[in-house]
Amino acid sequence: MSMPAERTPVTVLTGYLGSGKTTLLNRILTEKHGKKYAVIVNEFGEVGIDNDLIVDADEEVFEMNNGCICCTVRGDLIRIIEGLMRRRDRFDAILVETTGLADPAPVAQTFFVDEDVRTKTRLDAIITVVDAKHLLGELDKAHEAQEQLAFADIVLLNKTDLVSAEEQKQVEERIRRINPTAAIHGTERCGIDLEKILERNAFDLDRILEVEPDFLDVFHEHEHDDHVTSFSLVTKDPLDSQKFMPWIGMITQHFGMDILRMKGILAFKEDNDRFVVQAVHMLLEGDHQRPWKEDEERVSRLVFIGRNLRKDIIEDGFLACRA
Structure with missing residues (x-):
C-alpha cells in the first residue's frame, strides 16, 4: 500500500499596508534558500514584485528566476491550488499573500474546508507583518490592523530600527493584549532567517504544545478599549x-x-x-x-x-x- 504523499505546507501572509509584506515576499523570492515556493498573490500589479525576477509569465502563473512559481488569485483559490498540485514536484511549499484584505480567515479556511485541498496541503502558519513605528496609531484607527493580529500564529514586528527599545516593548505589549499566543519576531526590512517563519507548523496546536506545554498559560488580562x-x-x-x-x-x-x-x-x-x-x-x-x-x-x-x-x-x- 502506498503511503499518502506528504502534505504541502501553506503559509498565509497578511499585514497592514506599508508594513513590509512585499519586502518579505521579495526576500523569499530572491534568497538562495534552496527551497522553491509557489506564491499566490492577490493582484500581481499591486504587489510590487520586482519584474526583473520574473522569467516566464503566462496569464496566471509566473516563474521566478530562483525557480519559485507565482500565480494570482484572480481565479478562485481552490482552482489555483488544484492547478498547482498538478505540478507539485516543482515546489516545496505554498505562500499565499492576502493583499490589503482585512481578514485572512477566508484564505485560511480554504485549507480546512475543501476536502481535496486538505488531503494535499496543510496550513502551516498565518504570518502577520506589522510596522513597529506605526502600529499603535493604526490599531487605534483601523479595526483591520487589530483583526490581522488576532489571526496570527507568527507576528513579524518589522522596522524595529525606527523605534527605541522602550517603544518596541510597548508595541509588543499591545500585540500581546490582542493576541497572547502568537510568536513575535522583531526585524529590520523583514530580515529574518526564513526557517524561523516558514514550515514551522505553527498552526498545529499539537506541535506547539509538545514544544511548549504551557503555551496557553501565559496570560494577563486587563481592561482596555x-x-x-x-x-x-x-x-x-x-x-x-x-x-x-x-x-x-x-x-x-x-x-x-x-x-x-x-x-x-x-x-x-x-x-x-x-x-x-x-x-x-x-x-x-x-x-x-x-x-x-x-x-x-x-x-x-x-x-x-x-x-x-x-x-x-x-x-x-x-x-x-x-x-
Whole structure:
C-alpha cells in the first residue's frame, strides 16, 4: 500500500499596508534558500514584485528566476491550488499573500474546508507583518490592523530600527493584549532567517504544545478599549464531553463571526488523553492529543481572541460543562 504523499505546507501572509509584506515576499523570492515556493498573490500589479525576477509569465502563473512559481488569485483559490498540485514536484511549499484584505480567515479556511485541498496541503502558519513605528496609531484607527493580529500564529514586528527599545516593548505589549499566543519576531526590512517563519507548523496546536506545554498559560488580562480582545477560561475540574461538544458548537455558531481564533486544551472526565481544539471563525476542529502525564495537572484552558466577545456569557457556559 502506498503511503499518502506528504502534505504541502501553506503559509498565509497578511499585514497592514506599508508594513513590509512585499519586502518579505521579495526576500523569499530572491534568497538562495534552496527551497522553491509557489506564491499566490492577490493582484500581481499591486504587489510590487520586482519584474526583473520574473522569467516566464503566462496569464496566471509566473516563474521566478530562483525557480519559485507565482500565480494570482484572480481565479478562485481552490482552482489555483488544484492547478498547482498538478505540478507539485516543482515546489516545496505554498505562500499565499492576502493583499490589503482585512481578514485572512477566508484564505485560511480554504485549507480546512475543501476536502481535496486538505488531503494535499496543510496550513502551516498565518504570518502577520506589522510596522513597529506605526502600529499603535493604526490599531487605534483601523479595526483591520487589530483583526490581522488576532489571526496570527507568527507576528513579524518589522522596522524595529525606527523605534527605541522602550517603544518596541510597548508595541509588543499591545500585540500581546490582542493576541497572547502568537510568536513575535522583531526585524529590520523583514530580515529574518526564513526557517524561523516558514514550515514551522505553527498552526498545529499539537506541535506547539509538545514544544511548549504551557503555551496557553501565559496570560494577563486587563481592561482596555481594543475592539479585538482576548481572554482565557480555566478550570481544574474535569469537563463532561457530552456537555462540552454541543456547547462549543453552539458558541462557535452563535459568536462565530466575532471569534477570530480560539485555541484550547481540555481534560475530559474518564479520558486519559488531552483533547485539543481550535477554531478560525466558525470552523472548529478538535482531536485527542497525547495522554496526560502522571505529574501533569489536568487543567482545561480555552483562549478566545475576538471582537467584543461577551466573556461573562461564554465563561458561564464553559463552567456549566464541568462534569
